[in-house]
Every structure is written in C-alpha cells, then in structure tokens.
Amino acid sequence: MYKIxxxxxxxxxxxxxxxxxxxxxxxxxxxxxVIIRIKEGGERVPLTIADxxxxxxxxxxxxxxxxxxxxxxxxxxxxxxxxxxxxxxxKPSHIENFGTAVSIGGGVGTAIAYPTAVALKxxxxxxxxxxxxxxxxxxxxxxxxxxVCDEVYPTTDDGSYGYHGxxxxxxxxxxxxxxxxxxxxxxGPIPMMKAIAxxxxxxxxxxMVSLNPIMVDGxxxxxxxxxxxxxxxxxxxxxxxxxxxxxxxxxxxxxRNKSYLGDEKTALEKQTLEQKSREEEKKEHECNxxxxxxxxxxx
Amino acid sequence: MEEIxxxxxxxxxxxxxxxxxxxxxxxxxxxxxxxFTEELAKLEALRCIQCPKPTCIEGCPVGVKxxxxxxxxxxxxxxxxxxxxxxxxxxxxxxxxxxxxxxxCESQCIMGKKHEAVGIGRLERFVADFERENVGIRTxxxxxxxxxxxxxxxxxxxxxxxxxxxxxxxxxxxIFEALHELGGVLVYGIPQFRLPKEIVKAEVEALxxxxxxxxxxxxxxxxxxxxxxxxxxxxxxxxxxxxxLPYFLNIPGENLNGVYSSNEFLTRVNLMKAYKFPEYDTxxxxxxxxxxxxxxxxxxxxxxxxxxxxxxxxxxxxxxxxSEVELPARKEEVHHAKEEGVEFLFxxxxxxxIGQDGWxxxxxxxxxxxxxxxxxGRRKPxxxxxxxxLMDIDMAIIAIGNGSNxxxxxxxxxxxxxxxxxxxxxxxxxxxxxxxxxxxxDIVSGGATVILAMGAGRKAASAINDYLSNPES
Ligand SMILES: Cc1cc2nc3c(=O)[nH]c(=O)nc-3n(C[C@H](O)[C@H](O)[C@H](O)COP(=O)(O)OP(=O)(O)OC[C@H]3O[C@@H](n4cnc5c(N)ncnc54)[C@H](O)[C@@H]3O)c2cc1C
Ligand code: FES
Numbered sequence: 001m002y003k004i005x006x007x008x009x010x011x012x013x014x015x016x017x018x019x020x021x022x023x024x025x026x027x028x029x030x031x032x033x034v035i036i037r038i039k040e041g042g043e044r045v046p047l048t049i050a051d052x053x054x055x056x057x058x059x060x061x062x063x064x065x066x067x068x069x070x071x072x073x074x075x076x077x078x079x080x081x082x083x084x085x086x087x088x089x090x091k092p093s094h095i096e097n098f099g100t101a102v103s104i105g106g107g108v109g110t111a112i113a114y115p116t117a118v119a120l121k122x123x124x125x126x127x128x129x130x131x132x133x134x135x136x137x138x139x140x141x142x143x144x145x146x147x148v149c150d151e152v153y154p155t156t157d158d159g160s161y162g163y164h165g166x167x168x169x170x171x172x173x174x175x176x177x178x179x180x181x182x183x184x185x186x187x188g189p190i191p192m193m194k195a196i197a198x199x200x201x202x203x204x205x206x207x208m209v210s211l212n213p214i215m216v217d218g219x220x221x222x223x224x225x226x227x228x229x230x231x232x233x234x235x236x237x238x239x240x241x242x243x244x245x246x247x248x249x250x251x252x253x254x255x256r257n258k259s260y261l262g263d264e265k266t267a268l269e270k271q272t273l274e275q276k277s278r279e280e281e282k283k284e285h286e287c288n289x290x291x292x293x294x295x296x297x298x299x
Numbered sequence: 300m301e302e303i304x305x306x307x308x309x310x311x312x313x314x315x316x317x318x319x320x321x322x323x324x325x326x327x328x329x330x331x332x333x334x335f336t337e338e339l340a341k342l343e344a345l346r347c348i349q350c351p352k353p354t355c356i357e358g359c360p361v362g363v364k365x366x367x368x369x370x371x372x373x374x375x376x377x378x379x380x381x382x383x384x385x386x387x388x389x390x391x392x393x394x395x396x397x398x399x400x401x402x403x404c405e406s407q408c409i410m411g412k413k414h415e416a417v418g419i420g421r422l423e424r425f426v427a428d429f430e431r432e433n434v435g436i437r438t439x440x441x442x443x444x445x446x447x448x449x450x451x452x453x454x455x456x457x458x459x460x461x462x463x464x465x466x467x468x469x470x471x472x473x474i475f476e477a478l479h480e481l482g483g484v485l486v487y488g489i490p491q492f493r494l495p496k497e498i499v500k501a502e503v504e505a506l507x508x509x510x511x512x513x514x515x516x517x518x519x520x521x522x523x524x525x526x527x528x529x530x531x532x533x534x535x536x537x538x539x540x541x542x543x544l545p546y547f548l549n550i551p552g553e554n555l556n557g558v559y560s561s562n563e564f565l566t567r568v569n570l571m572k573a574y575k576f577p578e579y580d581t582x583x584x585x586x587x588x589x590x591x592x593x594x595x596x597x598x599x600x601x602x603x604x605x606x607x608x609x610x611x612x613x614x615x616x617x618x619x620x621x622s623e624v625e626l627p628a629r630k631e632e633v634h635h636a637k638e639e640g641v642e643f644l645f646x647x648x649x650x651x652x653i654g655q656d657g658w659x660x661x662x663x664x665x666x667x668x669x670x671x672x673x674x675x676g677r678r679k680p681x682x683x684x685x686x687x688x689l690m691d692i693d694m695a696i697i698a699i700g701n702g703s704n705x706x707x708x709x710x711x712x713x714x715x716x717x718x719x720x721x722x723x724x725x726x727x728x729x730x731x732x733x734x735x736x737x738x739x740x741d742i743v744s745g746g747a748t749v750i751l752a753m754g755a756g757r758k759a760a761s762a763i764n765d766y767l768s769n770p771e772s
Contacts, residue, residue: 023522037479043571043580044479068580084479086516216571216581219477219518220704221543222563226554233547233554238706252554255657259556263582270577 001081002036005058010140011133014064014108015074016050022057024049024087030119031093031210031242034061035218037084038073045069046215046237048112049088059085062111062140068267089218090241093119098183098206101125102174103149104167104196106132106188110141112210113187114148121148125183129153130170132188136161168195181205186245190254197245207245211236213256228252305348313415314343321638325608328491328574331635332396335425337375344372347417350409355419358407361754363387365404365419372422381430382437384423389460390753392431392498393485395424397598398750399629431498436505442469447767450475450533452519452707455483456749457539457740457756459502462511464760470767472510473533475517480570483541485749487570488562490602492609493632496569520710529735534770535763538714538722538731538738539756542701542746548594552652553697557584557659561595561603561698568606584694587611592662592690594618594649595698596625601632603696604641615641616692620648620667620680646680650687652695661689701746721745728766729759735770737763 005018024034033048045067051060065074076082093116101120105113110131121127127148132155133139139154139161146152154162155170163170167188175181184207186196193209200207213225213236220238227236228249234240317333318324324331335343353366363384371380384391400406400420408416430436447470451458454476462472480486482499507513519525519540528536545560547553564583567573571581591607593600596619608615617636619626622645626633637643644664651663666686669678703720715723715732722731722738729737739755741747 027522041572041579084516086477086479086518086522088521089518216563216566217478219543219706221545222566223545223547223560224563226547228554233549256554256556258657259584260582263576263585267577267580267582 001083002085003081004076004078005056006078007076007080009074010062011138013074014062014111014138014140016060016062016111017073017076018053018058018060019082019085020057021059021085021087022054024085025052025054025057025059028052028059028088029092030095030115032088032090033218033241034059034085034087035089035215036061036073036082036086038069038076039083042083043069044084044216044218046089046212046218048115048210048241050111050114062108064108067264068271071268072271086218090237091239093185093208093242095119095123097124099125100128100179100181101183101185102128102130102171102181103145104130104132104171104184104186104188105141106167106186106192107134107138108140109186109188109192110139110145113185114141114144116185117145118148120183120185126150128174128181130155130167130174132156132167132170132192133161134158166195167192168199171196172199175199175203175205184208184245185210185242190250190257193245193248194250197248197250201246208242209245209248210241211243211248211253212241213253214259227256303345308345308348309410309414311342311346313346313418314339314421316418316421321635321640324492325639328609330495331492332424334428335421337377337429340372340377340422340425341375343418343422344369346410347373348410354407354409355404355417358404359387360403360748360750361387361757363404363423368426369417369419369422372426377426377429378434378437380426384426388423388750388753389463389757390456390502390749391423392427393456393494393502394750394753395420395422395427396494396498397489397629397748399748401630403750431501436501438505438509439467441467441509444471445469445767447471447534448473448532449535449537449763449767450528451537451539452525453477453483453539453541453740453742454481454503454513455539455541455740455752456485457541457752457759458483458537459506460753460756461537461539461739461760461763462506462756463509464757465763466506466509466511468760468764470764471512473512473514475519475523476513476515477518477540478570479515481513481515487566488599488602490565490569490606492605493602518706520706525707525711525714525733525736534735534767536736537756537759537763538707538736538742539740539752539759540704540707540742541752542741543704544702544720545697546700546702547697548649548699550649550651552654552659555652555654555659556657557694558652559584559694559696561593561599561696562701564603564696565599565606568610574606574610583610585610586694588613589693590614590616590691591694591696592616592618592692593696593698595700596621597627597698597700598629598632599700600696600698601628601636603698605632605636605639607694607696608639608641612694616644617641618644618647618649618662618664620646621677622646622669625677648680648682649695653689659692659695662692662695664688664690701741703742703745719745729755729762730766735766737766 103117405416572579573583667680673679740752
C-alpha cells in the first residue's frame, strides 16, 4: 500500500497527489511514469510522475477524473492509500541543451510537461512554456512553471485568462516573431499534439510528444500499448512514452484509445449507482475538449 | 496390492478424468478437470506394473521417482507419495495439471506399448491436491541461517522453485516481481479453468511461511538494477524473468482495434479478472456473439480460444499454418477445445487484417502446404499460390510465441544475451557472464514449459548454494 501524504484539487476535476514511494522518488527521471492500481480489483492505469522529493520519499502525480478509475481516484484524500504503485517506467525524456526549448501543456498535460521543463532548464536551455486550458481555472501549475521557465504564456480558449486562443496559435506567433526555437515538447489531448506537430513541421523544429495509449503491464509484456511511429510498431511503455511528433500516427492512437469506450460507460454507470447510495452526487460539467484529454489517465 | 496379479492389473482400463461437461463448462471459468477420487486414483495406480527399471523417469525432465510414488498411492499412503514427488518436483499440483505428459513420462510408459500409458499426471495432481486439501502444503525443515542473501527476479515457476530450495538451505531469499501478483505465467497466462489461481496462491503462501520475502511492483532494471541489488547486500542474483515480449505477425492491419496479443488478452482476463467486468474494473473485448480467430497452435493459443468461447464468442477458431499433427499444444487441451466447440482451420496463414472504422472485420488468409522438415524437425509450411481468401472476424488474437523482454538487457550492459535476446549461461553451473548472477527458465531457453523452468530453478539453487560457500570457485 502506498500512502497519500496530501491531495488537493488544482482545477475542477484535476487533483494533485503526493504519495509515499521512496524508491520511485529516488529513481525517477523526467518523462517517466508509474502504473497504479487504486484498490483490489482495480485496473492498472499509467500516470506521469510530475515531481518527486527524495528527502521526503514522495512522488507527485496529477490526475484528471475522466474514466472510472481516475474519477474514483479523485475521491481519495490525504491519509488514504493506493493499493499498487509501480515504477518508474518508460524511457526518460531525452534532455540536452538545445538552445531555446518550448514546453507546451494542454490542461492536465501541463503536469506531464512540467518535469521535462525542469530538466530542460537544468540542462541550460532558455525555457519557454505555453500552458493552455479552456478557461482560467483549467490553467494549472503556472507558479511552478514560472519558477523554472524564463517565459511563461498561459492561454485560454475563452480568453478568460492570458492569451486568448489555442496553444498552437501562441506557438505560431512565437515562431513567426522571428525567434529561433530549437526544441518543442507538447503534451495534451491527441488533437492538440497533432496540431502542434503540424505547426512545427514546416519549420523543421525538433518536436516531441508524450503518447497516452491504453496500457496494462507497462513493461512490454502485453503489446496493448502499441502505436505506429515512422511506419513501425512500437510499444509505448518501453520504447517511449516520448516520440518524434512528426512521425507519430495520431489517427491510429486516437482510434485505439476508443477500444473500451462502451465498457467505460458500463463501468461508470455501475460506479454512479454505487456512489448515489453513498453520497450526494457532485455534478461536474465537461466539454468535449476535456473528454478527449488524457485517456492515458482514463483508460 | 500383492493380491492382484500383474496380468489382472494390466487389464484395468486407464481411468478417465472426471470433468465438467463441454456444454456446461463453456459457460463458466471453473476448472474443467475435477480430479480423481481416491477410488479412481487407487485403480489407476494399480495399473502401474512397478517395472524394475522404470523408463517413465527418463521421460521426466526433473526425474520424479514416478514408480515409487505410484506404489505409495496404490498402498493408500498419499502423504508419503506427495513427499516422494517433492523430492524432485517443487510444484506437483501445478505440473500435474499443465505438464505435457504425453510427450514426457507417459510416452515412455511400458503399459503404453500394448495398452494405454498409466495416467501419471493425473496421479501427480491427485496426490498434491490430497496433501493440500487435507493437511496443507507441508513445509520442510529449514537449515540454520547462513547469513547469505539471494535476490530472485521473477516469481514464475523458475523463481518460486529456486526460492523454495535456497530458503531450505538456510539463505535469506527475496523474490522481486514486476506485477502486483505472484506466480508469473501461472497467474497471468494460464486460465483459471485449467489452473485455479488458489493453487498457485497456496504454493506462494507455503514459501512465505518458510520465510521467503516477496516484493511485488518491483521491475528490476527500473526500480533497482541488478548492479544495485549486488551493491545493496545481495550475494547472488537469480534471473528468472520469463519470456515476456509478445511476437506479432507483422502484417498490415495488425494495429486495428480488436487485435490482441495472447498475452494482453489473457492478462486482462486472468490477472485483471476482466471476465468479471464490471465487478472488476478492467475490460476486455466483448466477445459475446462475435467471431474470434486465434492464430497459433500452442498451449497459449488453446487457452486464448477457450477463454474467448467462455466469454460468449459465437465462433471461436484456431488458425494454424501447419497441420494437426504438428500442433504443439498438450493433447488434452486440443481435445477439450474441440469438445467446447472450437473450430480448427489447419494449413492457413494470415497475410492481412482488414478493418472498418478502425475495427478489424476480416482476415486475408492464404492456404499452406507442408514442405521439407525445418530446423524444428516439423515439416515447413509453404504458401499455395492463388489460394488467398477472406474470412469475416471481429477479433484476432495473436498467439505465435514470445521473445525476451528487453528491460534487463538494456539495463545490465555486462550480462551476455544471445541474438534472440536470451541470457547465455554455462549449462552445468547456470552462471551468466556476470559474477554472482545466475539465470534459468524461459529467459534462457525461450518459451518452454513449467517443468523445465521449475527444474532450472532447482538446478540454479544448488549452483548458487555452491557459489555462496565458495564465491571464487
Ligand atoms: C498462456 C500460456 C499457457 C501455457 N501453458 C503451459 C502448459 O500447459 N504447460 C507447460 O508446461 N507450460 C505452459 N506454458 C509455458 C510456461 O508457463 C512457461 O514456460 C513458464 O511459466 C516459464 O517460467 P519462468 O519462471 O521462466 O517465467 P514466467 O512464468 O514467465 O515468470 C517470470 C516472471 O518474472 C516477472 N518479471 C519479468 N521481468 C521482470 C523484471 N524486470 N523485474 C521483476 N520481475 C520481472 C514476470 O512478471 C513474471 O511474473 C504456457 C505459457 C503461456 C503463456
Ligand atoms: S502496456 Fe503492455 S506492453 Fe506496454
């Protein structure tokens, strides 16, 4: 069992957990993830390690409640325990001093981009971050990003905060302003990552994305997480999760992530029934943009 | 047993294994074979003519004293029989269920020459179950503590049996397992209806009682490297990580939705209990009323196809590129699959999967003919020109074998692997290229059998014991 030290909402439906996992805290590198099972009988769900504290022996994960497991996880509080946490898994981000490096996060994707932004800064890059959300309350980790980035541009779809528009538009503006950008890391919903890839492609800017397929073991044993990159099949859990954005088959990834949509509904219905008997339901509204977000943490 | 003459004993027919009927069992995940009663076991044991020079033992990869244990069964001393088996086999309840006896011990049985072979596997299972159900798995004496520590990586049959022996020798043993459950393929691969998970659990608990430590959620290579284990006080390491990298066909359409590796399909159903979805959270493809095709002909393929049938598949096919004679699966599994309504298509090979809206809808197959024998001694399938045809399917499961998982290879630079990714060892000592590191089971042999993995685990335990008493030898 892995104890939750603290738990707090960063945005409606997006919760940050600090979990006791000393070994993982010591080992993890930017870009790596854990697989958690919240309880006996639970499914195995991958979540990126957003941060760690070696002296405290803790890791930080940030989850958006979309699927059954993440919704249930978001009811967990400080003092509760998570059944299983295994990691760190996956290849660490490739970090070097590229020059100017832009980290882009959409919604909860910012939590996944954050550790890599830290590492890019440590490697000596001039770091820029563009962190988007559909409205002000969905822009997360701005303070944290400001500490490690030389420039931070929050964006909102509705203009309620920061730049009015998508993260892609802000990126394009930066590029078109004539600044030399050497590296882009983009993490968020599949349509966003695809749009970023298309934005940087004509300029030949090296662009990485972190893929979010459905996983089971996370150790290369099942092949459920396979994706097509550069016309070749990869196992995202061991060959990734980060890949060259210009070579990823995003359509395939989006399609494979729909494999269990019907089942997810069944599970959610069951969960709703169970919850109704336990507590008053807190209504939450989600727009479509959000639903497409991170099936990694919903699968 | 003296009263019955050898001749009369030879007249006793091979006793049938009581089992759930075909129609009933495809609706549940309960074990198909129900096991011998005492009466059946005694009758079957009497069929053994107690050869002065038993040949059956030569067919057993670990040399179980078959004649002797069967003699004890005939006398009704089942606990003594269990102890006799355990001198050589650490996991008899498992092996009695899953060993390919028909090509091992039973193929060598003299009775089989004129009549039918003695049901050695069934008797082994009976004896092990009798012990577990009546007195619990008996834990042997543990020698005085040596103060030496051994790390075992992987909790499959190789790791478990190695741990059992090392702890008895007085060493401190910790098993590191990547998954959240213990047992390796025995829990994530082989289904409940063939090997109930409670049996594996009982074996693990018996080891726990003896003092073996288990650490789940520990992926060696990531959580700790082998070097770190050695630096952090372990005197030796046994690598028993199994195969664990599913092969795909590398044909177009293989990443469509509804195409699974057998590992993924079986892991979802067995380890994650998707057959109880939504009571358990993990889903799996909804096979109900669908056409499911499993590609391959081994035990894994049989397990997958029979699982699909139990999940409600309308049609469940085995599609195999050789002919029935070459099927590598245990005979009993093939027989059970047929009884359960599984359809077999032989000499067919898939060359493309065709989808609609992202989901698999058809397989393009090609007929094969058998040519010259290949390296494995089996006749090699060759494509028949102009024989391509389409088949409607809703789901495909690829069960064509496993390669080696690359995690340890990538994180242990001074450990020698061969071209196929298997760890290279010195046969007689189980030593790898790295000092203090031993290896055995599927990671060395490639996908093999439970009994071979178990045997390798025991051989490694004795080699590690030698090494610990004299590391410089
Ligand atoms: C579906 C199926 C059916 C089968 N049916 C039969 C049968 O009927 N009869 C038969 O004899 N054989 C059968 N086999 C083969 C048999 O199960 C294997 O040969 C045997 O289990 C190999 O044992 P092992 O201990 O080497 O490895 P495994 O059983 O594969 O165990 C290895 C363990 O190591 C863990 N591991 C891997 N990497 C790491 C790491 N880096 N750190 C920590 N842990 C790690 C894995 O999670 C796993 O639990 C079957 C196999 C399958 C897949
Ligand atoms: S999650 Fe199973 S191989 Fe990647």
